[in-house]
Amino acid sequence: MVQGQTKNLQRKKESRASQKKQAPKKGQRSIPPKKAAAVKHATLQKSLSAKINNSIERQMASASESSGKLLIVKNASQ
Numbered sequence: 001m002v003q004g005q006t007k008n009l010q011r012k013k014e015s016r017a018s019q020k021k022q023a024p025k026k027g028q029r030s031i032p033p034k035k036a037a038a039v040k041h042a043t044l045q046k047s048l049s050a051k052i053n054n055s056i057e058r059q060m061a062s063a064s065e066s067s068g069k070l071l072i073v074k075n076a077s078q
Contacts, residue, residue: 033039 033042
């Protein structure tokens, strides 16, 4: 018998993940809550933050339309 090689020896192909290194995905990673109260709190928090962000964007848009410039630094008098 021949030692070393066998009849139906097949080489394993490298997986796609090992062939191509991928950069980590952007954005926040979070595990969604499982308890009902925690789920309700998380959805409320998410909706409130979305409303706040929309409000800020509307204020910035109206400020840019009226003055033409956007200034991030407040006046010293305020």
